[in-house]
Amino acid sequence: MTAQTLMYVLTDANANNNKFWEISRDETGRVSTRNGRVGTAGQHRVLGAGDALFHAKIREKERKGYKRVEVLGQPSGPGGVDKAELIGAAEAQIGRGDPVISALVRQLAEINRHQIIAASGGQMSVDLATGIVSTPVGVVTLSNIRRARDLLIRIEPLVRSGDFDSPDFLTPLEEYLMLVPQKVGTRRGWHRDFLAATDALARQGTFLDQLEGSIEIAEDRLRKTRESETGSAEAPRLFDVSMRVSEDPGLRARILAFFQAGRHAKHASSNLRVARIFEVTLGDMDRQYREDGLKVGGVKELWHGTRAHNLLSILRSGLIVPPENGSIHVTGRMFGNGVYFSDQSTKSLNYAAGYWDGKVSEERCFMFLADVAMGRPWHPDRTGASVKPPAGYDSVFARGGQDRVLNNEMIVYRTSQVNLKYLVEFEK
Structure with a gap:
């Protein structure tokens, strides 16, 4: 049996829900879950084993309104992956031994990390080793980001008018957060504050840009992991x-x-x-x-x-x-x-x-x-x-x-x- 992990999210502003549910089965068929509020580590449980149990639990969550979030697989493998790390590659391929340029690369990486933290109110960060920006549940796919952009544009007029309790705002906002999961407030009414700041829409737009930019990096890293496992990997030329x-x-x-x-x-x-x-x-x-x-x-x-x-x-x-x-x-x-x-x-x-x-x-x-x-x-x-x-x-x-x-x-x-x-x- 092939190991598999799936991620689901349920966002319901009126019920004050912003929850994730992750289900996994390993090569032996053992089924385990992890769940909690988005942005937390959540709680882990082992449920048992078997294909029937795995699919039954998924159907149960889907009936409750949980939506699957498509995320890129998490790379794991031998140390050869290190050769593909973005910042190390940038220092080597841009700096070329020049300490001034290498220091600039590190400065730009730190600026990027700081901006992500600021744009997300401290809820997101970036892996300086890889340059990968991710949501709390992982790096989402390009199709998620494209759909999220459309939703952001759709709710823009309602944000401008401050109409935060309208179903025309709440429904797409909840869908948006199930496509691009983010930590939100824990008190009821958090939906009124999430996009209320004057630059909140622009910050979400910037965040989507950065997520999109991370997809190629993450996919390169996953490819490098697969190649390293077969012994065919070579250090990629990321910066020309x-x-x-x-x-x-x-x-x-x-x-x-x-x-x-x-x-x-x-x-x-x-x-x-x-x-x-x-x-x-x-x-x-x-x-x-x-x-x-x-x-x-x-x-x-x-x-x-x-x-x-x-x-x-x-x-x-x-x-x-x-x-x-x-x-x-x-x-x-x-x-x-x-x-x-x-x-x-x-x-x-x-x-x-x-x-x-x-x-x-x-x-x-x-x-x-x-x-x-x-x-x-x-x-x-x-x-x-x-x-x-x-x-x-x-x-x-x-x-x-x-x-x-x-x-x-x-x-x-x-x-x-x-x-x-x-x-x-x-x-x-």
Whole structure:
């Protein structure tokens, strides 16, 4: 008999339920369970043995309303798995023996862990050895995350209006928490507080992004475990990146001048200053840019602001165009799902510094300086999540004060039009 573990969750706000139930059977057929409130270790019991008992207990819980949560299997195996650990790989493959770059990698990993803790109110964390972010019941599948995004978008208007007791809010909220289990309050009425904070929706959206980013890492680790068990494993190349601190005074002077030229004193991040400059080459993005972006032409040097907790993911996989049903963000996407840039430095720096979370919250943050192939830009006459440039145009250039925006925004819809050249660190 094959060992098997299944996870179930029941969330019912009116009954103050947010419970998990895990059932397992080992190779001998022994059946055991673990249950409790989501976020706790729960209680373990051995029930007996046999296939009939295993399925009878599942049917019993399903009749009570428990829903199965699809989670990725937990890797276990020989020590060869260590070669696939994300942070160790990042230090070796990005740092390449450079203590400054290795220290930066460790700093970014710690920022990511801290952000997860903050975003989840102390309920979630991240394994710094692997880079894997998980719910209290494990790493959920991509299909769960996609369905959860749809539910989050569905309840957004009710959150905005504060209609927390409506069945139109409660039903999708409970389904959401059964797809992406999270620790909630223990007192009745916790559902009124769960999304009540002004940035709660955006934080949940960010959490879904990070869960999605963890899936590939977790699957790589599981694959590595299986390969190590058969003796066929090789250390994977997770980071195709070269990176070093720039010591070129001419380059620094040029970047400082470009930053100052686009600085706006009214932007909340305008008091931040340039610290270190890192020269960066992302192998796959660089290759795609040479094959596509250079042919598009119209190259502009532009800023791209991103939160520090996203950097390791970008260094691993490059920039991405957000999915159509991507996360909820406070500012929305004024010109559809693309990659956003600006030549106005502090406009982009506001994103990096956390301004859209309600304030400039980061004392140290980062922006990329990139070559962006704008080709033939379209000056938009409208905004909206579905807005994209018409046929014959390669990008959007929304001019500040002219095209429905206050600051210049440049958007491309293929990452092959972008070449990330420098990672610029800022500090107070």
